[in-house]
Amino acid sequence: MLRWGMVIDLDKCFACQSCTAACRMENNTPVAGKDQADMGRAILWNEVLPFVEGEYPNVHTTILPRPCMHCDEPSCVKVCPVQATFMNEEGTVLVNYDRCIGCRMCTVACPYAVRYFNWYAPEWPDALKEHLNPDPEVAPRPKGVVEKCTFCVQRLRKAREEAEAEGRTFNATDYTPACVETCTGRARYFGDLNDPNSLVSKLSHSPRAFRMFEELGTHPKVYYLKQG
Amino acid sequence: MENSQSQTQKSKLSRRDFLKIGAATVVAGAGVSVVQSAKKPVVTQSGSLEEAIIKTTCALCPSGCGLDVRVVNGKAVKVEGNPLHPLNQGVCCLKGQTALEVLYSPERIKHPRIQTGARGSGDWKEISWDEALDLVVDKLAELREDGKSHSVALMHGELRGQMRQVVNRFMRAYGSPNVISRESLGEGTARLAMWLSQGVNTIPVYDINNANYVLTFGGNLLESSRNLIGYLSATAFMRRGRPQRGKLVAVHPRLSLTGIKADEWVPIRPGTYGALALGMASVIINSKLYDEDFVRDFTYGFEDFEDAESNSHQGFKSLVLESYTLDRVSAITGVPTDVIARVAGEFATNRPAVAVLPTEPGELSSGNALHTALAVHALNALVGSIDAQGGVILQRFPELTEWPAYALDSDARKGEKQERLDGAGTQFPLAISAYQNVPERILKGKPYPIEALFLLNDNPVYDVPNGGQSVEALMKVPFVVSFASTLDESAAHADLILPASTFMEVWGDDYLEGTGYPGISLRRPVVEPVHDTRAPGDVLLDLAQRLGGSVGKAFPWNSYKELIEDRLSTLDWEKLEANGNWSELVYFNAEPGSPAWNDVVGRDRLNAPKDGRFDFFSRELFATLAPDSDLSCLPHFEIPTTLTDSTADSIEYPFLLVTQPLITQSQQWQGIVPTLQESYGLQGNVKWDSWVEVSQKAAEALHLEDGERVWVESPINRVQATVRVYAGIWPNAVYLPPGQGHHTFVRWGRKSKENSIVGANPNMLTKFDSEPLTGLAVAGPARVRIYPV
Missing domain, CATH: 3.40.228.10 (Dimethylsulfoxide Reductase, domain 2)
Structure with a gap:
């Protein structure tokens, strides 16, 4: 069985935020606008966060790109009262928007704060609706549901269909989420963690590898490689 | 219409499908089958979605990366980097990613328009391209007849590929020396230093x-x-x-x-x-x-x-x-x-x-x-x-077809010999351009009154406002034409706007710069023009034909596409089309x-x-x-007067204003790309706004708190911003990011639609001057003081 995971090399990430933008354009997350953004309601599944420490002139800043960690023990799934959020057989944590009742338990339970609530029905000026990704999986979500990174499930589906159409076996390397494809420093790696020979698998065992809040027992499938 | 219909249909499908996809393994969307991978540059028709990947070249920053644009049913829906392009090799920055928000921006100007009221009044009337071009041609022909061809000037920002020569060729054939590049504000310095030391006139x-x-x-x-x-x-x-x-x-x-x-x-x-x-x-x-x-x-x-x-x-x-x-x-x-x-x-x-x-x-x-x-x-x-x-x-360039020779008539020869409007070559003997000097010279009528001004990818009112001087200068010129795609601050003071298409709608090219080795990147239309707009290259060619005479003869092409094909015919066109670029891939030191x-x-x-x-x-x-x-x-250092701490200014205005561009802005489209606004200020965690970075020391001394609104005031103007106390700044400096404070109408935000200006323009605080000799901009750091609103 496949088990999708990601590795992000912080030494090669330059905080360019291409992942943030690529994710939005691929997954049709709505523009929040100034007022909503000021309230912290911007929906960016893949934000890049700065942590500035120290005092002038000895300043140390850590830059952390933050997708959903797709935990093996996801606290969001545990708290969802209606089983709207779930982990599929390949380890990807998803939301069934039709089941979601908008209680936001999961947004509180998620230690990584990567679950986003639609406070309003998504809005675009008419002209801008033209560029929305027509893939059915990413049709704009309605008001009142929670959404999050899906490792671009639509891309996985299309990659499988393509393999089928070409009459070959689907290979884990056929599929790349949008953020990985666009990463300007090539800091992101994606693949099957169950395959010991995959690049992600090897990198996840690197001495530089760590996971966020590992002590919480969530077992994230997103690994980071330390800087320096 | 059709699109919105299919949109709702799809959204119904998706919710049901989603569970299936999640729970089971593979489910194709019922009725919608997308067998096309986003990676393959081919067109197929399957089910209701006609999908293609079209290669083009980005124009949102000077780099010019290769893009693979996913086009579904005639609409561009996603941008990826072109894996076959030597510059970006398949990756794409956030500006490129949001290029679709440029293409489909509600801010775009949809038709040529003429300002019927006073300039700056905002009373516009939409007119046809024929009417608009006739107006321009009448004016240009009249000025040429009166022997005033040199009184026409063209100010421009980044020009891409063959446009560099096309613009110069047009103005030279018409009879004006006044092609004025924005280079003196930025990269002109590096170019001049390269020339005066290493002896090569190029950007390193x-x-x-x-x-x-x-x-x-x-x-x-x-x-x-x-x-x-x-x-x-x-x-x-x-x-x-x-x-x-x-x-x-x-x-x-x-x-x-x-x-x-x-x-x-x-x-x-x-x-x-x-x-x-x-x-x-x-x-x-x-x-x-x-x-x-x-x-x-x-x-x-x-x-x-x-x-x-x-x-x-x-x-x-x-x-x-x-x-x-x-x-x-x-x-x-x-x-x-x-x-x-x-x-x-x-x-x-x-x-x-x-x-x-x-x-x-x-x-x-x-x-x-x-x-x-x-x-x-x-x-x-x-x-x-x-x-x-x-x-x-050094950047090497490919050998392209020779430009056809053209003859200058007596008017053109006379115009060519006139002094340049910006003073390059006269007031500034070493200058290639002295962009920031133009408004002042226009106002002074030096070296002669300017009768017509063209603005191409250029917005002097925003970039070098000089306390309203730029606006005054535009108002003084009797005929101002802008090629703007959106109603920027300068276009707002034009008589006529000939709206430019975005790079996704036109033919064009870029020199592959930044790699060293020679190469060309091809730009081609990804979708049909969304609005009644045209490429400035096509417009110049059209104007040349309409003007006729020696100007017309200098441009024997019917369209800009034809010009590109002609110029690039030395290259392997098939490869150029298939890969989106052509290059030699090896740099010989x-x-x-x-x-x-x-x-x-x-x-x-x-x-x-x-x-x-x-x-x-x-x-x-x-x-x-x-x-x-x-x-x-010899390279040497002189302390700029703004930096000496004993002047009267330095006591009244104790801080030095530094500006430094962010990755989240693209020149020419600043302020109107919503996703870039939403990821605008990473360090400050600021979206849709400007912020002013103040050192811990200064914040303590001035009792300023993080998040407070303050005025940042220089001797010539003041702007508002939100304080961010930041450890990473020279204690005596403050930082304001450039690119905000546009007067374009940003229609975002649910509550404050009327509040149209987002953030502040730091250029407002700066007095732009010119270095003697070189004509390079002298722009500070401006001295400022800060106090709560």
């Missing part, structure tokens, strides 16, 4: 892939350099792609993303990069760490020397050893002596090492831009990094002293010998100026 390219030590003076290498993606991936490669890890050191008053991600940030007093570079040169020479063979055989003016007339001159070595001692340089720059000595030592001993010049506006323009750039570039010569692997390399060497050192010198020697002592400057003192020909 840095071979970071092969460098072991990269030292950037100012600028924002990893956010806003001209070859952004190239430098980003090269830096990643330098770190993790090879056995030995290279080091990146960023010198800047502010800790930008480049500084954060660099191995070391060296904070420095604003405006003093030149002194630091000379101090480092002094350390390197004093410790004999420089490349002695290279300096002896291939440079000029290192040691003191006698010229042909037996006059003795000072050399670079004695100048820096005498005048730029560690203590003095440390006092000027505020960088501790041990840091200067250590970085200099590291730079000289970890070769290949390269010292990088910024190309962004405002970075070097403290009034000593030229000599600062000469000082920085001299470091590259000291360590032998001239056209060496891991050093400064010139061996010092070899025949190729004369192409990289001395090639473009006019008055100095083309002897393959890099000039520490600029013979070009010496020949042009015949100066009294040797100092004018």
Whole structure:
């Protein structure tokens, strides 16, 4: 069985935020606008966060790109009262928007704060609706549901269909989420963690590898490689 | 309509499908089958979705990366990097990612329009292209008949590929010397320094892939350099792609993303990069760490020397050893002596090492831009990094079809000889352009009244407002035409707007710059034009045909596409179309002293010998100026008046305003791309707004708190911003990001639709002046004070 995971090399990430933008354009997350953004309601599944420490002139800043960690023990799934959020057989944590009742338990339970609530029905000026990704999986979500990174499930589906159409076996390397494809420093790696020979698998065992809040027992499938 | 229908249909499908996809393994959307991978450049029709990947070239920053655009049912829906493009090799920055928000922007001007009320009144009437072009042609023909062709000027921002020559050709054939580039605000400094020292008139390219030590003076290498993606991936490669890890050191008053991600940030007093570079040169020479063979055989003016007339001159070595001692340089720059000595030592001993010049506006323009750039570039010569692997390399260009010859008629010849509007070549003998000088000269009617002004990818009212002077200047010109795509501040004061299509709707090309090796990147329409807009290239060609005579004859092409095909016909067109680009992919470094060497050192010198020697002592400057003192020909440092702390201004306005472009803005589309607004200020965590970075020390002294609204006031204007107390800034400096404060109407935000201006424009605070000789912009750092609103 496949088990999708990601590795992000912080030494090669330059905080360019291409992942943030690529994710939005691929997954049709709505523009929040100034007022909503000021309230912290911007929906960016893949934000890049700065942590500035120290005092002038000895300043140390850590830059952390933050997708959903797709935990093996996801606290969001545990708290969802209606089983709207779930982990599929390949380890990807998803939301069934039709089941979601908008209680936001999961947004509180998620230690990584990567679950986003639609406070309003998504809005675009008419002209801008033209560029929305027509893939059915990413049709704009309605008001009142929670959404999050899906490792671009639509891309996985299309990659499988393509393999089928070409009459070959689907290979884990056929599929790349949008953020990985666009990463300007090539800091992101994606693949099957169950395959010991995959690049992600090897990198996840690197001495530089760590996971966020590992002590919480969530077992994230997103690994980071330390800087320096 | 059709689209919105299918949209709702799809959204119904998706919710049901989603569970299936999640729970089971593969489910194709019922009724919608998408068998096309986003990776393949082919068109197929399957089910209701017709899908294609079309290759084009980005135009949102000067780099010009290759893009693969996913087009479904005639609508562009996603942008990826073109894996076959040598610049970006499949990746794409956030500006490219959001290019669709540019293409489908509700802010775009949909038809040609004429301002019927007073200019700036906003009373517009939409007219047809024919009417609009007739108006322009009538005006141009009339002025030409009256012998005033030179009174027509064209100001432009970045011009791409063949447009560079097309614009010049048009204006020359018409009879005006006034093609004025925005270069003097930014990259013009690096170009001029290259010419006056190395003897090549070009913007330098840095071979970071092969460098072991990269030292950037100012600028924002990893956010806003001209070859952004190239430098980003090269830096990643330098770190993790090879056995030995290279080091990146960023010198800047502010800790930008480049500084954060660099191995070391060296904070420095604003405006003093030149002194630091000379101090480092002094350390390197004093410790004999420089490349002695290279300096002896291939440079000029290192040691003191006698010229042909037996006059003795000072050399670079004695100048820096005498005048730029560690203590003095440390006092000027505020960088501790041990840091200067250590970085200099590291730079000289970890070769290949390269010292990088910024190309962004405002970075070097403290009034000593030229000599600062000469000082920085001299470091590259000291360590032998001239056209060496891991050093400064030169952009080569492919051989294209010759431009057809064209004859200038007597009007054109007469116009060509007139003095330029910006004073380049007259008031500023070394200048290529002096953009910021234009408004003042227009207002003074010098050297002659301007009768018509064209603005191409250009917005002087925003970029060099000079306290309203730019607006006044536009108002004084009787006929102003803008090629703007959105109603920017300058277009708002035009008579006529000939709206430009976006890069996704037109044919065009880009030189593959930033790699060194020659190449061309093809731009082609990805979708049908969304609005009634045209490419400026096509418009110029049309105007030329309508003008006829010698102007018409200079442009024997029916469309810009035809021009491109003609010019690029020397290349493998099939490959160009299939790959989206053509390039040679190999850069041949010139061996010092070899025949190729004369192409990289001395090639473009006019008055100095083309002897393959890099000039520490600029013979070009010496020949042009015949100066009294040797100092004018040697890289040296003078403290700009704005930086001296004893003036009256410095007490009233205690802070120095630094600006530094962010990765989240694209020139020409600033402020109106919503996703860029939503990820605008990473360090400040600021979206849809400006912020002013204040040091911890200053915040304490002024009792300012994070998040407070303040006025930032300079002697000429004031703007509002939100305070961010930031550890990463020179204590005496404040930082305002450029790119906000546009008066374009931003229709975002659910509650405050009427509140249209987002953030503040730091250019409003700056008095733009020009350096004598070079015409480069002098823009600060402006002195400001800060107080709560």
